[in-house]
Amino acid sequence: MTDISSPASAPAAFGGATHLECTRCGTRYESETLQRLSPCCEKPLYPRYDLAAIGARxxxxxxxxxSADLWRYAELLPVRNPAHAVRLGEGWTPMIETPRLATRLGIGRCWVKDEGQNPTASFKARGLCMAISRAAELGIREVAIPSAGNAGSATAAYAAAAGMAAHVVVPRDTPHPIIQEMLALGADVELFDGLITDCAARVGEGVREHGWFDLSTLKEPYRVEGKKTMGYEVAEQLGWTLPDVIIYPTGGGTGLVGMWKAFDEMEAMGWIGSARPRMISVQAAGCAPIVRAFEEGTEYAEPWRDAHTYASGLRVPRAVGDFLILDAVRRSGGSALAVSDEEMREWTPIVGRDTGIFCAPEGAATAVAAARLRESGAIGPDDSVVLFNTGSGLKYVI
Amino acid sequence: MTDISSPASAPAAFGGATHLECTRCGTRYESETLQRLSPCCEKPLYPRYDLAAIGARxxxxxxxxxSADLWRYAELLPVRNPAHAVRLGEGWTPMIETPRLATRLGIGRCWVKDEGQNPTASFKARGLCMAISRAAELGIREVAIPSAGNAGSATAAYAAAAGMAAHVVVPRDTPHPIIQEMLALGADVELFDGLITDCAARVGEGVREHGWFDLSTLKEPYRVEGKKTMGYEVAEQLGWTLPDVIIYPTGGGTGLVGMWKAFDEMEAMGWIGSARPRMISVQAAGCAPIVRAFEEGTEYAEPWRDAHTYASGLRVPRAVGDFLILDAVRRSGGSALAVSDEEMREWTPIVGRDTGIFCAPEGAATAVAAARLRESGAIGPDDSVVLFNTGSGLKYVI
Incomplete structure (x- = not known):
């Protein structure tokens, strides 16, 4: 791979984590063998770094x-050897200021972080890039994933780039462009009658029968490390400040908890202060387990029954990291709210005309949320707001 | 717009051209009023810069x-005022080394320049970003374009971002995702029975009747300036060297002639030497006017009759810049060749599996061409080759 970093600045030094830590109880595990959920609590494991040492140098x-990709933060990433970094141009997506949308919403400043400009046209590239790079580093040659769609595309792409076999199980009604993309990238694609949770059970069978490595979000420790780079980028692209509000469409929620982790890491290194954006989790009215748990004040989210929404990335009835999402939203002073499919359909061309961005329904959902929170006063007229468009609208064309 | 350039380095200084020049006879025109084809020869006008002065400083x-977009080259671009730069993250696309594809092709090194990671998922963003920024600077509020598809999407996006009205005329059988994208971006879309050349005539009527500004490629002087940044990026991303061979899918050919112009500009500033890559123009067997002219040794290309190919970007029966394309190909020691739709279909998943890139048929065509030129000996085993994937495969899903 050609290093597209500038010769004038020091290249990123690949580092690696010091250990893994249970997100529930803090028990430490070593990071150089394959891990899935924590053996102690069956909860996600987070990689931890020697932030004092990294921040000092x-x-x-x-x-x-x-380099204009997420590898610019290599010291804070788990891959140890640059040769194992599977690179397709992931991350460092544009932060696009959208003054006409800000005026429409009645807010001070508004940006869209356009994740549709990632490889495979969605934010899923970040997590799967990291998980597959790290899996390659630990000797894995065959991976599997249940997906609502976009994660399957990203898995297919990074597995192909790494020369690995990939098995993807998606709901039968996954958007057609996504299925075509996975097939063109050489993945073994299984269409399954059911939701992502049912697909996960099917992947579980393959794991037991064939020894596939399961890339389900937060069930292995590295996808979150790719996703957290969105937090680093928000800070760096806004000149090492954070906005007042971040609105994030939440399926599995790894991006939201990843950004929250990134903010803490940056503070530990002295890169930012202790202020945090209000983190807003947006879900679809037809599948809103986090919203319900937020409103009911529970620590965990009950699985959502009969989940339905055309925003396939939001059709996630149960998130392994539910307690991490709820904790970040609450500690930030944020909130969680659900929007309807009709509102997403209505706002996609509004965002398009105001900004020039053909957003995914999940991206449109963040604009709907911004409008509603402005109306309720939860967002003020002088607030700065970052909306996450998690993918290109091209992936949802019927 | 937030400036995402680094605070540590000098920001780009917006400059602007000194004048426009007829590409046929060299007659000079001033650059601060709207121009279309040259009044002298009815041929494309190129913006020219004070390269000696720019190279000196x-x-x-x-x-x-x-900034990780094409505005890093602002001194070499025609926009004078940064406030007129319409920015959605265009350019500075990844240059992805593809060792498994290189092995398959039997060549030394191979990269794919992945233009699918541009706004609106194609290389067309570069040219339309520049044309619309410059049109905005010169006071235009309403633009029109005939398109084979992707240029229409990019026009819709940049016009929306600039707050301009956009009229797009495309063939009725333009890929469905592209039409959906243009509509979501608020363009006035007209589906027309015919090819891009027929659509151009329809745009001509709108220009006469309603005063629209016509953005047809090379009929205004600035799209080529956006496209030329591909040449600057190839050089910068390869450490200020150029590859032995560049393979470029050619519809209107603005990208190929733009890169050729960029190489000359870089040499004039002392950034590169006089060596040039062999420029290979790839067309579809069902629409290959440049290939035919190359083989027949003519200076201009006769329009192609009954053009047909599913690679909609190659369905361009007549290129205004035909003589510029043929001149660059010949002077570089390159060639022009046509590949069939069947070969593009066959190679799309081959490129996908080897690289992790879901390419457009036009991108697959460059790999077909590389294989054929390697077989004929026109590409040697030690050659370094850059393939241009001009768009994402997502735009062609049926």
Whole structure:
């Protein structure tokens, strides 16, 4: 791979985690063998780093001129050997200021972080890039994933780039462009009658029968490390400040908890202060387990029954990281709210005309949420707001 | 718009052209009023810059740390005022080394320049970004374009971002995802029975009747300036060297002639030497006017009759810049060849599995061409080759 970092600045130093830590009880595990959920609590494991040492030798200004992808943060990522980094141009997506949309919403400043410009046209590239790079580093040659769609595309792409076999199980009614993309990328694709949770059970069978490595989100420790780079990028692209509000469409929620982790890491290195954006979790009215748990004040979210929404990325009835999402939303002073499919359909061309971005329904959902929170006063007229468009609208064309 | 350039390096200084020049006879025109084809020869006009002055104050190393889009080359672009730059993240696309594809092709090194990661998922973003920014700077509020598809999407996006009205005329059988995208971006879309050349006539009527500004490629002087940045990026991303061979899918051919112009500009500034890649123009067997002209040794290309190919970007029976394409191909020691739709269909999943890139048929065509030229000996086993994937395969899903 050609290093497209600038010769004028120091290249990123690949590091790796010091250990893994149970997100529930804090028990430590070593990071150099394959891990899934924590053996202690059956909860997600987070990689941890020697942030004091990294912060002492790496200033945030040193990042200038590094490669225009998420590997600019290599010291804070789990891959140890650059040769194992599978690179297709993931991350460092544009932060697009959208003044006409801000005026429509009645807010001070508004940006769309356009994740549709990732490889495979969605934010899923970040997590799967990291999980597959790290799996390759630990000797894995065959991976499997249940997906609502976009994660399957990203898995197919990074597995192909790494020369691995990929098995993807998706609901039968996954958007057609996504299925075509996975097939063109050489994945073994199984269409399954059911939701992503049913597909996960099917992957479980393959894991037991064939020894596939399961890339389900937060069931292995590295997808979140790819996703957290969205948090680093928000800060760096806004000149090492954070917005007042971040609105994030939440299926599995790894992006939201990943950004929350990134903020803590940056503070530990002295790159930002202790202020945090209000984190807003948006779900579909037809599948809103996090919203319900937020409103009911519970620590965990009950699985949602009869989940339905055309925003396939939001059709996730149960999130393994539910307690992490709810914790970040609550501690940030944020909230969780659901929007209807009709509202997403209505707002897709509104966002398009105001910004020039053909967003995914999940992206449109964040604009709907912004409008509603502005109306309720939860977002004020002077607030700065970052909306996450998690993918290109092209992936949802029927 | 937030400036995502690094605070550590000097920001790009917006400059603008000194004048426009007829590509046929060299007659000069001033650049600050709207121009279309040259009044002298009815041929494309090229913006020219004071390259001696720019080269004296701007070293290629100064680009390190600038924004990760085509505006890093702002001194070499026609927009004068940064406030007129309409930015959606265009350019600085990844240059992805593809070792397994190189092995399959039997060549030394191979990269895919993945233009599918642009806004609206194709290379057309570059040209339309520049044309619309410059049109905005010159006071235009309403634009029109005939398109084979992708240029229409890009026009819709940049016009929306600039707050302009956009009229797009495309063949009725333009791929469905592209039409959906244009509509979501608020364009006035007209489906027309015929090819892009027939659509151009329809746009001509709108120009006469309603005063629309016509963005047809090379009929205004600025799309080529956006496209030329592909040439700057190839050089910068390969450490200020150029590959032995560049293979480029050619419809209107603006990208190929733009890169050729960029190489000359870089040489004039002392950024590269006089060596040039062999420029290979690839067309579809069902629409190959440049290939025919190359083989027959003519200076211009006769329009192709009954053009047909599913690679909609190659369905361009007549290119205004035909003589510029043929001149660059010949002077570079390159060639022009046609590949069949069947070969593009066959190679799309081959490229997918080897690289992790879901390419457009036009991108697959470049791999077909590489295989054929390797077989004929026109590409040697030690050659370095850059293939241009001009768009995402998602735009062609049926």
């Amino acid at each position: 790496l200033r945030r200004e040193d990042l200038a001129g590094r | 701007l070293r290629r190393e100064d680009l390190a740390g600038r």
